Amino acid sequence: MKEIIAQINSANRIMITGHINPDGDCVGAGLALTLAINKLNKDNEKIIRFILQDKAPDTTNFLTHSILIEKAKYINTKYKFDTVIAVDCASIDRLGNEIKQFITANTTLINIDHHISNTNYGDLNYVDPKSSSTSEIIYNFIKKLNIEIDLDIAESIYMGIVNDTGNLAYNNVSYDTLMVVAELKKLGLDNEKVVREFFNKKSYARIKLLGEALNNFEFFEEKKLSFYYLSQKTLKKYNGKKEDTEGIVEALRDYDKAEVSLFLRETENGDIKGSFRSNEKDVNRIAKIFNGGGHQKAAGFNTDLSKEEILKIVLNEL
Known part of the structure; x- marks a missing residue:
């Protein structure tokens, strides 16, 4: 210092x-x-x-x-x-x-x-x-x-x-x-x-996108993982911006049976931005697989892998 x-x-x-x-x-x-x-x-x-x-x-x-x-x-x-x-x-x-x-x-x-x-x-x-x-x-x-x-x-x-x-x-x-x-x-x-x-304070798009996530997320019971993928098509449906997706990954973790949440967002160039939240498990370790990182219970990454490839790796690691 x-x-x-x-x-x-x-x-x-x-x-x-x-x-x-x-x-x-x-x-x-x-x-x-x-x-x-x-x-x-x-x-x-x-x-x-x-x-x-x-x-x-x-x-x-x-x-x-x-x-x-x-x-x-x-x-x-x-x-x-x-x-x-x-x-x-x-x-x-x-x-x-x-x-x-x-x-x-x-x-x-x-x-x-x-x-x-x-x-x-x-x-x-x-x-x-x-x-x-x-x-x-x-x-x-x-x-x-x-x-x-x-x-x-x-x-x-x-x-x-x-x-x-x-x-x-x-x-x-x-x-x-x-x-x-x-x-x-x-x-x-x-x-x-x-x-x-x-x-x-939340924009119209942010509230609508949160609704989309809560209505359509998947839950993998064996891994206790809540998962949602947001495409550019859905984002543009509500004239949303990337900041309008804030809070989705936390909301997915709030499901009472979930231990980990994963939110994937398609970017404008076709890559995927991933965000993890966890109650106990070390998601920083998994984010590092995708050259990302952060904290033990909150981490993120960017990758050119497909959502299917990402999900397969995450489920295997959990």
Whole structure:
């Protein structure tokens, strides 16, 4: 942590980034860190930009400073950063090719994450799998930097924690997590607002797609697996976006006879994005078979295998 803080203090051109298909923790951690480092930049000597390959979910737009998030395809590739800070990203490939092109031999790559599958790909790595979220880690970094946490930073951090803990419902919530939340509340955080705007509000497409999943999922009793495959055809039927599929894999796991859920979504290029959730079994191990990963009870992957091939492998592994 001390080395990373020293690098941040000495850096001039900083890119903060995160994984492809960003979620609430990726956006929350990145935006909180962006706002915090900007507070160090009193003389405007540093350039700090938060750049992602993919669009941030619309559910994060309620954050006042979400307008700071830039998309990589609109950034001139000749622009040079001396420091790139990747948050909530388990491997360098998960940054996406449009982000990786900004990482050169002269770039110091910092990796801050909480995934157990993290490959320690950075020049400097701070990976804590015991943290509920990367946003919780960023809270501690900001405190170490002696930067005042204002309400905008607090909302970003809390959104990230809410995202990765299921609104503080999962067992990755620790005493330390609750203490961070208590400190944010002491600062004046409106936790109801964050949960309402980010966690509870759902689009028409999201509700319809959840209905499709609950109506049509399969259950493999011997393996105690709930399974659903979403085609592009069904997604487009409701003018849905990938973010409208959030919550499906958790809903499948909530079936009282299920121990594991698997949700597969066909992407626009024909590949498949897979998401696991588990009550007890290690799904991170299975996700690694498809070059994915995450956590023991929550993991994901991308693959060009067919849904039939994926399902066969998963059933065999379970």
